[in-house]
Amino acid sequence: MASNEDPFGIQPARWFIGPPPPRGTSFLARTCSLAIMILVGHWVRVPLGGVGVKPVPVNGNTPGENDTGKIFNWHPILMTLGIVVLMAEALLSYQAPILPGLARATRKRIHWGCHMAAGLCLALGLVAVVQSHRLKRPNPMPDWYSPHSFLGLTALAIMGLQVLVGMYSYGWPKLSLSNRMALGPLHRFWGMAAWLAGLGAIASGLQEKVTFIHMKKPLTGKELHGLVVRLPAIVMPLLVVLAALVLYHQAPPATRPPAGDNSYGPGSSGGRASGQGLLRAGRPADDDDESDYDGSSGRRPV
Structure with a gap:
């Protein structure tokens, strides 16, 4: 018989499919991200010839000709x-910390630390691609085309x-609690949008590089099924799987509206239910709560 907390008897099914997602989903997401990193690293090391920090002279008919491919290869890695x-x-x-039971302050530091490390990687990746273009001889390559x-x-x-918005709102000088709570869902949404755009850029970059390889030396026969083409072809669907696994953790758990609240009933215009309760997925917030909204309420205890 269904309990008062689960009047429709759906809790057993939610433990298997979520939201929140089963605990193994975060393990699969991290495994997928590491698999992509390993595949791209192997693609760069073997078919593309590895990485370097200086142009390599080419013994050709053109004086001063060089190859900056090893400098460029830092770009996909980073x-x-x-x-x-x-x-x-x-x-x-926030939703699935790498170690169970981490305090919220620790999760916040991990969040910021990962983003700062990612920002450093992206900046160095841009430097690598620009340098590989500008150091190319006899003719430098154009940028941003x-x-x-x-x-x-x-x-x-x-x-x-x-x-910038995150540092101003949640770091220093830090907005008031009510403003941080109001900004929380938007911050999460635009963070996911930016990450998806980044995954799309990675996918388009892999395809672009394979296309350039085809243009330089047309691939036929067994070469079409070699590592230079096959590894990016494997990475592409893994990017989709990774996006689904990570974003699954951002889906809020279903909440039942309070008794008598028909703002989401038939014929309603989708009116808004009261603010702080919805912002915290049904958990009311009191004025003394010093935590920032992270969307992690209503998750399984860890």
Whole structure:
């Protein structure tokens, strides 16, 4: 018989499918992000020839000709580390911390630390691609000309704004509790949007690099199924799986409206229920609560 807390008898099913997601979902998400990092690293090391910090002279017919491919190869490594690994961990840090039972203050430090480390990786990744273009001889390559470049810059712009707003609102000088709670859902939404844009930029970058390889040396026969094409082809669907697993943790648990509240009933216009209760997924907040809204209420105890 269903309890008063579960009048529809759906709790057993929710433990298996969520939300909140089963605990194993966070393990799968982290495994997926590490798998992508390993595949991209192997792709760079073997088919693309590894990484370097200086142009490599080319013994060709053109005096001074060089190859800056090893400098460029830092770009996919650093962007994958920053977006796929570190930013994914930052998104998971509140709802599914890497160690059970971490205090909220610790989760917040992990969130900020992962984002700051990701920002460093992204900045160095940009330096690598710009240097590889400008050090190319005899003719330097242009910057910011491809759809991948524009998508990546868009993602970085949203990420930068997120960092600035987050630092001002939740770090220093820090908004009032009510304003932090009101901003919380928007901060989460734009963080997810920026991360998805980053994943899209990674996918388009992998495709662009494979296309350039095809243009330089047309791939036929067995080469079409070699590592240079096959590894990015495996990474692409893994990016989709990673996005689904990470964003599943951001889905709020279902809450039942209070008795007599038909704001979401038939024929309603979708009116808003009272503010702080909805912002905390049904858990009321008192005025003395010093915590920031992180959307983690209503999750399974850890």
